[in-house]
Amino acid sequence: xxxxxxxxxxxxLGSACTTEVSDDIATRDMDAKIVVTHxxxxxxxxxxxxxxxDTAATFIDLANSDKLEATHSAETHELTRTxxxxxxxxxxxxxxxxxxxxxxxxxxxxxxSFPSAPSSSAELPVPFTLGAINDxxxxxxxxxxxxxxxxxxxxISADTLELLVAGTCFDNYTRTLDPQTLGTTVTRGTLRKxxxxxxxxxxxxxTLTRSRPGTLDPAFGGGSxxxxxxxxxxxxxxP
Numbered sequence: 001x002x003x004x005x006x007x008x009x010x011x012x013l014g015s016a017c018t019t020e021v022s023d024d025i026a027t028r029d030m031d032a033k034i035v036v037t038h039x040x041x042x043x044x045x046x047x048x049x050x051x052x053x054d055t056a057a058t059f060i061d062l063a064n065s066d067k068l069e070a071t072h073s074a075e076t077h078e079l080t081r082t083x084x085x086x087x088x089x090x091x092x093x094x095x096x097x098x099x100x101x102x103x104x105x106x107x108x109x110x111x112x113s114f115p116s117a118p119s120s121s122a123e124l125p126v127p128f129t130l131g132a133i134n135d136x137x138x139x140x141x142x143x144x145x146x147x148x149x150x151x152x153x154x155x156i157s158a159d160t161l162e163l164l165v166a167g168t169c170f171d172n173y174t175r176t177l178d179p180q181t182l183g184t185t186v187t188r189g190t191l192r193k194x195x196x197x198x199x200x201x202x203x204x205x206x207t208l209t210r211s212r213p214g215t216l217d218p219a220f221g222g223g224s225x226x227x228x229x230x231x232x233x234x235x236x237x238x239p
Contacts, residue, residue: 016057017057017058017059017085017086017087018057018058018059018086019058019059019060019061019086019088020052020058020059020060020061021060021061021062021063022050022060022061022062022063022066022110023063023065023066023112025052025060025114026114027108027110027114027115027116027117027219027220027221028053028219028220028221029052029053029054029221030050030051030052030053030060030220030221030223031050031051031052031053031056031220031221031222031223032048032049032050032108032117032120032216032217032220032222032223032224032225033048033049033050033051033223033224034046034047034048034106034120034122034214034216034223034224034225034226035047035225035226035227035228036104036122036124036214036226036227036228037227037228037230038096038098038100038124038127038227038228038229038230039230039231039232040098040127040129040229040230040231042095042096042097043093043094043095043096044072044093044094044096044100044104044124045091045092045093046070046072046077046079046091046092046093046094046104046106047089047090047091048068048070048079048089048090048091048106049087049088049089049090050062050088050090050108053221053222059086059087059088060088061081061088062081062090065110065111065112066108066109066110066111066112067079067108067109068090068106068107068108068109069106069107069109070092070094070104070105070106070107071104071105071107072094072096072100072102072103072104072105073102075094075095077092077093077094078092079091079092080092096124098124098127098229099124099126099127100124101123101124102123103121103122103123104121104122104123104124104214104227105119105120105121106120106121106225107119107120108120108217108219108220115219116219117217117218117219117220118217119215119217120214120215120216120217120220120225121214121215121225122212122213122214122215122225122226122227123212123214123227124212124227124228124229125157125159125210125211125212125227125228125229126154126155126156126157126159126210126229127154127229128152128153128154128157128208128210128229128231129152129153129154129231130150130151130152130206130208130231130232130233131150131151131152131153131233132233133148133149133150133206133233133234133235134149135235135236135237137236138236139236139238140201140235140236140237140238141235141236141237141238142188142238142239143169143170143188143189143190143191143192143237143238143239144188144189144192144198144239145188146188147185147186147187147188148165148185148186148190148191148206148235149183149185150163150183150184150185150186150206150208150233151182151183152182152183152208152231153182154182156180157179157180157210158179158180159179159210159211159212160176160179160210160211160212161176161177161178161179161181161208161209161210162174162175162176162177162208162209162210162211163175163176163177163184163206163207163208164206164207164208164209165186165191165204165205165206165207166204166205166207167191167202167203167204167205167237168200168202169193169200169201169202169204169237169239170191170192170193170202170204170237171191171192171193171194173186173190173191179210191204191237198239199239200239201236201237201238201239202236202237203234203235203236203237204234204235204236204237205232205233205234205235206232206233206234206235207230207231207232208230208231208232209228209229209230210228210229211226211227211228211229212226212227212228213225213226214226214227
């Protein structure tokens with residue numbers, strides 16, 4: 001969610017957001033972004049964003065004749081519309097364990113003259129467990145004097161692995177990791193602000209995301225599908 005909100009905010013700064021109703025837009029003129037997210041509990045979230053293919057700032061609002069559904073195992077849900085600052089997303093939640101191997105299939109059904117897109121799909125990547133961070137409790141982990149050591153347990157996977165470390169007392173830090181590694185270190189002195197006060201203490205979050213590309217229905221003009229395993233751990237970051 002943090003990455004989604006950041007992306008929406010960046011887009012809102014770059015251009016004005018507009019919406020158009022789907023019944024006048026051909027399927028081939030739509031870009032679909034489909035994401036399946038599992039955070040390690042007993043559920044998986046499916047989200048779909050539709051935009052006009054010629055502009056990322058024009059979101060598509062479904063007409064009554066069009067609908068988005070997702071199917072996992074033998075269960076099918078119609079996706080629910082939400083709008084945040086004019087950014088329209090359709091989403092639902094399924095019961096699913098982290099190692100669930102069944103595909104998530106998203107169907108865009110149209111009853112007018114434009115073709116449906118019934119077969120976008122994704123499968124969850126290999127799950128993992130992120131270890132706790134030793135931040136010395138109330139003392140916090142010193143950004144200047146101590147390494148941030150991260151470990152996790154997992155079966156071997158070739159899927160993309162990305163690290164995000166975020167907090168208000170330093171600039172966000174991102175890195176793409178070797179997908180087969182089971183740990184990494186953010187060396188002392190790395191987490192800092194580009195300018196300004198370096199003496200603040202704050203609550204910080206490590207987010208590790210393993211992602212696997214899916215298959216987009218060819219009726220869409222473009223877009224992307226991915227499934228991801230996301231794990232997070234918090235720590236206190238001190239100067």
